[in-house]
Amino acid sequence: SSFPTSHYHGITVIINLAQITDEMKRILELLSIDLTRISKFTEKQDFYMVRASENVRHIFSELYTVQNHIKSSYIRIKILELLLILSETDFDADKKKCVYFSKEQRDCVLKIHDFVVEHITEHYTIEELAEQFKISPTAMKNCFRGIYGVPIYTYCRTYRLQIAEKLLREGQLSVAEIAAKIGYINPNKFTSAFRTEYKMTPTEYKKNV
Structure with missing residues (x-):
C-alpha cells in the first residue's frame, strides 16, 4: 500500500472474536451489529478491500475536528458505526462490480499518476495527459478511477x-x-x-x- 503524501493519519481496527465479552455481545446485538456475518466472510479469504462510500467517509471525517479529551470515546463510537455498515455490506455483490484492466492500461495509469503527483502545481486536461501517454481519454479515466477509486481531477x-x-x-x-x-x-x-x-x-x- 502507498499513500499520496507519504503522510498517513489513520485507524487500524482489529477484531478479536475470542476477546468479546458477554456484555460487549449484548451491546452489539442492541445495535444490530452482526459480527458473526462479518467473521464468516473473512473465513473465506485472507483479505477483502472495500471502497470507502460516502457513509464511511462521513464516519471518519469528523475525527479531524473532535476535541482531544473525548477522542478516545469518539473513536469507539465511530468503530461501532463502521461495524454496523459492514454488517449490512453485500460482499458478494461488491466483488461482482469489480472491473478489470489490462496490464498495459494499469502500467500507463501508474505512470500518469506519478507524473501528475510530481507536477502537482500544474493543471493538465484529460486530453493532454492521454495524448502524452498514448492512451485513449476514456480508457485513462476509467482505469484511473478503477485503481484509485476517484476521477483524476x-x-x-x-x-x-x-x-x-x-x-x-x-x-x-x-x-x-x-x-x-x-x-x-x-x-x-x-x-x-x-x-x-x-x-x-x-x-x-x-x-x-
Whole structure:
C-alpha cells in the first residue's frame, strides 16, 4: 500500500472474536451489529478491500475536528458505526462490480499518476495527459478511477489539499504561500476547497493543530 503524501493519519481496527465479552455481545446485538456475518466472510479469504462510500467517509471525517479529551470515546463510537455498515455490506455483490484492466492500461495509469503527483502545481486536461501517454481519454479515466477509486481531477484536488494540511501542521508557511505551493493562483479558491474538504478554513485549521 502507498499513500499520496507519504503522510498517513489513520485507524487500524482489529477484531478479536475470542476477546468479546458477554456484555460487549449484548451491546452489539442492541445495535444490530452482526459480527458473526462479518467473521464468516473473512473465513473465506485472507483479505477483502472495500471502497470507502460516502457513509464511511462521513464516519471518519469528523475525527479531524473532535476535541482531544473525548477522542478516545469518539473513536469507539465511530468503530461501532463502521461495524454496523459492514454488517449490512453485500460482499458478494461488491466483488461482482469489480472491473478489470489490462496490464498495459494499469502500467500507463501508474505512470500518469506519478507524473501528475510530481507536477502537482500544474493543471493538465484529460486530453493532454492521454495524448502524452498514448492512451485513449476514456480508457485513462476509467482505469484511473478503477485503481484509485476517484476521477483524476478529484484525486489531484485531494492530493493538493493533503499537502496543504501537512504544511499547515508544520506551521512554517503562510496560507497564501501554501496556496501557491500546491498550484492555487487564487488563495480564495484554495480556502474554499480546503473548507469543503476539512470543514474549516486553512487559518482555522492552523490555529487548531
